[in-house]
Amino acid sequence: MSKIRKKLIGKGDVRVDGRKPGDLRPIKIEIGLLERADGSAYIEFGKNKILAAVYGPREVYPRHLSLYNRALIRCRYHMAPFSVEERKSPAPSRRETELSKVIRDALEPAIFCELYPRTVIDIFIEVLQADGGTRCASIAVASLALADAGIPMKDLVAACAAGKVDGLLVLDLDDVEDKEGEADLPVAYIPQMEAVTLLQMDGSLTRDEFEEALKLAVDGCKRIYALLKEALRGRYLAAGNVVREEVKKINGGGS
Amino acid sequence: MLFVKSRQLVIPGDLLAKGDYAAGENVYKERGGFYASKVGLVNFENQVIHVIAVEGVYLPSANDLVVGKVVSVGLSEWVVDINSPYSGVLFVSQTSRRSFDSRKDNLMDILDVGDVIVANVLEFDRTRDPRITIQGHELGKVTSGYVVKVTPTKIPRLIGKRGSMIKLIKSRTGCQITVGQNGFILVRGKRVEDEALAVEVIRMIERDAHTSGLTNKVGEFIEKARRNDW
């Protein structure tokens, strides 16, 4: 018996979770919550719950990995076994290995690595609950953890995915939309440099659809970027060291 | 043209100014604009724009006074944790030992793993680890006291203008306080309670370093603590 595929876009272009095509999921941010880490941050992006910790710059072990003229950047993206519906084995999967690399490639251009030769900056990301778009949320929370650690950066890196679902171009796909939709295009962007640092795509899009989706994703990145800055500002302006930043939904006129 | 005010909190990537300025600490220039590279407070010194960062590692500088902890013993040198990605190296020739014969003498008898020292940085250029020395007045092994760790970027605030803040803490708590540029601060007092009070004050300054009216807050804090004590 063939599986009857659920409709993902309803009347009036409403998505499964009630969002409009250009809406981002709600975001909550907490910064500096891990005592031992040099920098740390936690993000809730829709149902995604992701924690990032930064250690460094620090001495490199094993020594032979050390670079004589700059800091080595290491990144580890990992999902907890209980983060997805069917328990995932704790051992790193091929997907986690690939994501660790593309996330590092997205963040590294923003870091002033030459300031710390012969050291390593370690970025550790742990996904506690996943619901589509974890690599984009991971880049955002890692940016915050890097800033929290006082790592010198050109800018924060923000990331967002656009895609095609039931023929419609939408922003910020959740897990169902990613799995059942026609295309998914995650993008990371550094606003100050006007530079794209992560770009992946799977699915099928015409050339014009691709261009439109890319613009949509970059626009999403800019909106998320504003939230990340707000969260960092709030952490230092409010009393106390850890501020649970309740960020209001920023979906005013998006469509 | 300036886009921020003095002492405004800035985030990496924030545009600070455009025009005839110079990039100071934690500021970089790109395409004619000056941008912050760390979270911190903007500061203008003539035409130089600095950002006083709220967080950051310690990078050794020649002549810095540092407090460190011995972490390993070699054949003719010790490796010292100075709260930096670059560990300090102390050669036996930089101690007050007149002669050292590696066949008879043992480095561990002079300094062992876990020992705390007050040292001076001799030189550092990032291509190799910094050399440090304990030859000198008030340098050497520490036998008592408490070491509190603060973010190195807050050290200037802790010391205060011409040392005013640190003098205030010393006089009101009766403690000897050695402030390492590397963020390790050695507190030595007659009573454990005095040391604990000094440590509390230091932690408070670290937490509120970016706020104003700190000198008054510190004074009030010590007053209140003293009243509860007596």
Place this chain on the structure above:
Amino acid sequence: MEDSSEIISNIERKRILELLSQGKRLDGRGLKDYREIKVERGFVETAAGSALVSIGGTKVATGVKVEVGEPYPDRPEDGALVVNAELTPLASPTFEPGPPDEYSIELARVVDRGIRESKMIDLEKLCLVPGKKVLVVFVDVYVLGQCGNLFDASELASVLALMDAKMVNYVVGKGGEVKAKDKRVPLPVINYPVSVTMARIGGDFAVDPSLDEETVADARITVTTDKDGNICAVQKGGVGVFSMDEIMEAVDIAVEKSQELRRDVLGV
């Protein structure tokens, strides 16, 4: 000890010992006091049950998953319990990514022992088709912050996650096939183990050791009791030694403190 690569300064070691001889600790606690314990129950929806526990700066997240699997050959009519612990590299500058090492395996096995030996879960009730299909309860302990006493934080997080777990209701059809029904049901929980860990420093026991205390201590002991105060698991760690009197002293402290934890944190 855990984090043996952390080197504590000699003057701090001296300070800790001086204070302990006066019944005091660096952070002002009494010898038998726990640091502030914070709990967030059900923090992930993708798990059947979950809990995030903080004791001071120590943070442990535990998620419980229940799946259909095969029974252990020597226990064909019991469900299975699998406890796994990860010392994530987020938790400490000294934790490296990689397969579980002896510290994370010891942690997992001690947490497992507490749950299994107290018979917290009635494993017989998790049998679906004897010898062929049973329910397997996975307890994944994720250490996110190491500031001392991972044992108690992990045990509390695991017990809370199991207490709250809601699993799919599996029923066995006439032909022996396993079907999943919509309604969610709790695990068959019949006991509530609580572990109490103390470091032995000099001649004193410090309950809920902080990271510095763990580094200075020459030995530690974890005693796990069930709801009736029976001892169901004990683990000695470190290279120091205990006299029989010291062991009984630790057991008595554990029985006393576990009652408080059971009441205040577990709410039973």
